[in-house]
Amino acid sequence: LTSKRVKLLDMYGSQVAIGIVMSTDPTKMMGRPIGQDFCEVAILLANKPDSPLFIKDHNRKTMEDAIGSHILWFLEYVQLDFKRHVGKWKDGNWPCNQLYSSSTSWGKNTDILKDENKKLGDRVKDLEERIAMLERTESKFQEENDSVDGGVAPKESVSVTKQDVHSLISKRVKLLDMYGNIVAMGIVMSTDPTKIVMGRSIGEDFCEVAVLLANKPESPIFIKDDNRKTM
Incomplete structure (x- = not known):
């Protein structure tokens, strides 16, 4: 499950x-x-x-x-x-x-x-x-x-590095654009670099996120496909 x-x-x-x-x-x-x-x-x-x-x-x-x-x-x-x-x-x-x-x-x-x-x-x-x-x-x-508030990540901003990204699994996070603006809220589902998401492997620089709320609905996503272009 x-x-x-x-x-x-x-x-x-x-x-x-x-x-x-x-x-x-x-x-x-x-x-x-x-x-x-x-x-x-x-x-x-x-x-x-x-x-x-x-x-x-x-x-x-x-x-x-x-x-x-x-x-x-x-x-x-x-x-x-x-x-x-x-x-x-x-x-x-x-x-x-x-x-x-x-x-x-x-x-x-x-x-x-x-x-x-x-x-x-x-x-x-x-x-x-x-x-x-x-x-x-x-x-x-x-x-x-x-x-522990139901497993929700702290509300304050936390800088994430490649070394501690695995600790984010199942945590609620903010998604930022390249300018540091909050564009969405989500839950980190996986940081496995070998996992295939949206037709490609996550690699070392990405994580898989379930998006809960789009703060900026028109904000473009970093990796697009035929059905998903914006938040």
């Missing part, structure tokens, strides 16, 4: 945002360990800005607050390639299919519908308990939580 563009779903299977998976490492710290159930996601677009986050902090409560930053999201509610879900319920069924499959179609008797509603309620309760358990670990990692 890492570096893939995905949809984020809420507990009812509705799409709430689009993002890029930055990490699935269960030992990684985002103020607390990611653990086995979560992945780190960079939020590109909020389809439902008012939708609450699974894991909140002082500055981010809703999807609108999370745009352009990194958050934790349950793997069960990540949809890859706009076609299939990653992660399953404990009974082996896909989350959305469980809610809207033919087995829950109109016309079933009331007892069966009540049973399915109870199962859904149990899943919601289980989800809430898992979130609460994760939040209880926050006090153990308060220092990290104060210093």
Whole structure:
């Protein structure tokens, strides 16, 4: 999943945002360990800005607050390639299919519908308990939580050299033109000199960046192709 563009779903299977998976490492710290159930996601677009986050902090409560930053999201509610879900319920069924499959179609008797509603309620309760358990670990990692803001790079300007460019991976950065003006905000995806991007290898002088926001939309990009000329 890492570096893939995905949809984020809420507990009812509705799409709430689009993002890029930055990490699935269960030992990684985002103020607390990611653990086995979560992945780190960079939020590109909020389809439902008012939708609450699974894991909140002082500055981010809703999807609108999370745009352009990194958050934790349950793997069960990540949809890859706009076609299939990653992660399953404990009974082996896909989350959305469980809610809207033919087995829950109109016309079933009331007892069966009540049973399915109870199962859904149990899943919601289980989800809430898992979130609460994760939040209880926050006090153990308060220092990290104060210093790590969802993996977002510091806002102050930092000069980047070839020696430290690898430390930028997964960080939010400013893109400058040749005059030093900010033309866009993005997330560094790769600094691998052998990787092919836009039909050519990155080499020693470039990095691959996912562009989040164009501060100067008409600004020309350094490397152009048939479909992309400006920010």
